[in-house]
Amino acid sequence: MKGSKIHKWQEKRLLGKIQNGDEESFGKIYDWYVNRIFKYVSLKIGSIEKAEEIVQDVFLKFWRFARDKENKVKNISAFLYKIAKSMVADHYRTTAGEGKIISLEETIIVEDETIGEEELADNIDLNLDIEKIKMALEKLPRSYQDVIIMKFMEELTNKEIAEILEKEEGHIRVLAHRALKQLRSLLKSND
Amino acid sequence: MTKLTEQLKNIKVEPSLEWQEKTRNFLLSEIRKTARQLPNQIISEQRGRVSLGLKISNQKIQAAWQTEQSGWVVNFINSFRVMRLAWQPASIVALAAIFVLGGSGILTVAARQAVPGEKLFAVKRAWEKINDYMVTDAAHKTELASAVLETRVNDLQKVLEQESRLVAVEQNTGEDKTVIAAVGEVKKQIKEVNDKFEAMKDKDKENGQKMAATALALNEKIRTYKEDLKAAKDQVADSETNKELDEALNKVEDINSEVLSVLVDKHSKGELAVAEDDLAMRVQEHLKQAEVKIDEAAGALQEVTKDENEALAVKVDEAKEVIKKANEALDKNEYSLVLTLTKDSNKILEMIFGSIYELKRDDGAVKGAATEAAAGEDAVIPAVVETKTSTTTDSGDKLLPDAEKTGTEEVEKKEEAKEIKEFQVNILQ
Numbered sequence: 055m056k057g058s059k060i061h062k063w064q065e066k067r068l069l070g071k072i073q074n075g076d077e078e079s080f081g082k083i084y085d086w087y088v089n090r091i092f093k094y095v096s097l098k099i100g101s102i103e104k105a106e107e108i109v110q111d112v113f114l115k116f117w118r119f120a121r122d123k124e125n126k127v128k129n130i131s132a133f134l135y136k137i138a139k140s141m142v143a144d145h146y147r148t149t150a151g152e153g154k155i156i157s158l159e160e161t162i163i164v165e166d167e168t169i170g171e172e173e174l175a176d177n178i179d180l181n182l183d184i185e186k187i188k189m190a191l192e193k194l195p196r197s198y199q200d201v202i203i204m205k206f207m208e209e210l211t212n213k214e215i216a217e218i219l220e221k222e223e224g225h226i227r228v229l230a231h232r233a234l235k236q237l238r239s240l241l242k243s244n245d
Numbered sequence: 246m247t248k249l250t251e252q253l254k255n256i257k258v259e260p261s262l263e264w265q266e267k268t269r270n271f272l273l274s275e276i277r278k279t280a281r282q283l284p285n286q287i288i289s290e291q292r293g294r295v296s297l298g299l300k301i302s303n304q305k306i307q308a309a310w311q312t313e314q315s316g317w318v319v320n321f322i323n324s325f326r327v328m329r330l331a332w333q334p335a336s337i338v339a340l341a342a343i344f345v346l347g348g349s350g351i352l353t354v355a356a357r358q359a360v361p362g363e364k365l366f367a368v369k370r371a372w373e374k375i376n377d378y379m380v381t382d383a384a385h386k387t388e389l390a391s392a393v394l395e396t397r398v399n400d401l402q403k404v405l406e407q408e409s410r411l412v413a414v415e416q417n418t419g420e421d422k423t424v425i426a427a428v429g430e431v432k433k434q435i436k437e438v439n440d441k442f443e444a445m446k447d448k449d450k451e452n453g454q455k456m457a458a459t460a461l462a463l464n465e466k467i468r469t470y471k472e473d474l475k476a477a478k479d480q481v482a483d484s485e486t487n488k489e490l491d492e493a494l495n496k497v498e499d500i501n502s503e504v505l506s507v508l509v510d511k512h513s514k515g516e517l518a519v520a521e522d523d524l525a526m527r528v529q530e531h532l533k534q535a536e537v538k539i540d541e542a543a544g545a546l547q548e549v550t551k552d553e554n555e556a557l558a559v560k561v562d563e564a565k566e567v568i569k570k571a572n573e574a575l576d577k578n579e580y581s582l583v584l585t586l587t588k589d590s591n592k593i594l595e596m597i598f599g600s601i602y603e604l605k606r607d608d609g610a611v612k613g614a615a616t617e618a619a620a621g622e623d624a625v626i627p628a629v630v631e632t633k634t635s636t637t638t639d640s641g642d643k644l645l646p647d648a649e650k651t652g653t654e655e656v657e658k659k660e661e662a663k664e665i666k667e668f669q670v671n672i673l674q
Contacts, residue, residue, distance in 0.1 A: 110268050
């Protein structure tokens with residue numbers, strides 16, 4: 055069950071049960087998403103111990119929010135990533151010297167900059183390991199990191215990423231293109 | 246050369262299994278603590294109860310409105326409902342016959358307003374039968390039977406409303422034969438819907454899409470019938486009438502199970518224009534009903550002695566286990582298995598409720614149930630199995646069509662009754 059795709063109707067059903075205080079349904083959601091959220095958080099902050107702590111809090115926050123019948127969670131995946139993203143941002147804020155400057159390139163999206171998926175998948179002969187990726191990711195702007203992790207490592211759709219990052223779908227396509235381009239050049243230069 | 250995106254995809258970053266398990270346990274223990282702390286749930290549940298009360302009130306208002314309105318208006322609406330179904334030439338002829346022969350007369354209008362227990366109700370039933378007789382298409386016959394069931398449920402609401410008015414002005418001391426007759430008519434019509442649906446399944450095999458569309462419409466309607474019957478149950482204090490309504494609800498749920506089986510089958514064959522999510526929601530809703538029944542059974546166990554309780558509790562656990570498997574099957578999108586398992590669980594629950602009812606009746610507790618319910622205590626028996634040993638109702642055999650009472654079914658019925666009897670004896674020992 056872990057890591058497998060969860061259907062929308064299953065989400066609705068589990069959320070309904072959670073609102074009635076069903077722990078087992080929460081357990082199922084945890085099993086489904088724990089690895090993904092952990093991957094995202096640990097790659098973003100680079101510390102396993104801290105990632106474990108954050109992931110634990112992400113799920114606790116999720117339970118508290120989803121349990122309240124006044125609240126509505128439309129998409130569990132997007133909601134969990136949003137909490138994780140916000141907690142990672144909190145972590146950055148409390149950790150001195152790790153702030154990143156958002157590049158101008160990252161914020162300006164050119165309308166006609168449309169690219170196909172195949173263009174993103176450029177061939178590269180690199181013996182990638184986690185350390186190399188981490189080092190390269192650290193040098194990327196945060197939104198590039200998000201897109202690289204979510205799109206290429208977690209395999210979320212552009213629509214899902216757009217929902218999590220609260221951006222237009224078209225914007226995500228462009229971000230993905232630029233992020234991959236920059237990552238490639240960083241990996242080449244490090245090699 | 247490997248694509249960069251491929252390499253990124255294959256990078257594994259996973260927490261240790263030990264940490265996953267430890268964190269899972271920690272989170273579950275934390276949420277158990279918060280579950281005890283949060284008052285929101287109780288407030289929300291209370292809100293739910295309040296809204297249920299409002300819903301019942303609205304239904305009462307609607308029923309009262311219908312009673313107060315001119316018969317012409319209601320007749321017109323009802324006629325339109327029937328016309329909406331009448332897309333078959335045969336039925337158009339039938340409708341024309343009804344309107345030409347009797348539609349314009351005062352007697353017709355009065356008969357259409359008649360409720361069970363009134364003399365003109367027989368005229369109303371006769372018209373409905375004529376209409377059914379004139380229709381030849383099996384799917385349309387099912388739709389027509391469903392439309393008549395809707396009328397029967399409305400009749401019951403009207404009768405209950407009239408009764409509550411009489412009680413309010415102290416002209417009547419409680420529920421009389423009219424309510425019992427109205428419930429009986431609802432049950433008869435449920436059986437009719439079941440018969441027509443079964444006949445459609447046999448005859449319309451060559452027209453899968455039409456059958457799927459009818460099943461889908463019936464599934465939608467069943468939701469409304471269940472809600473209305475539950476609301477009616479809330480207004481009835483008498484335990485016998487309650488039991489009859491429980492049987493009606495169980496039968497409706499049985500039909501729903503058959504309807505869902507058709508939908509699952511048609512969906513797998515691509516003959517049903519419904520998304521899988523939608524189908525899953527419908528199956529899930531049916532499963533939820535079984536879960537509610539289990540909770541009711543567990544609650545009803547409190548009303549029997551400790552020894553009996555223990556034996557029945559084992560059966561409740563058995564039903565829970567079956568439903569757990571059904572939930573697992575639902576997670577794997579195995580809808581047919583969900584329906585089979587739900588049916589199994591319902592069978593166990595029927596045995597449990599049947600035993601509880603027998604035990605309570607033997608103790609003389611059932612007779613006092615109406616008084617207790619009137620006093621505001623929760624003494625309603627949720628459901629009763631139809632057994633040979635039961636002498637309180639004639640509904641058991643009525644629910645089965647005469648034509649279907651074949652030798653095999655008789656044997657099955659006897660075996661089932663024997664099984665239930667043995668089960669009850671074991672509990673009593």
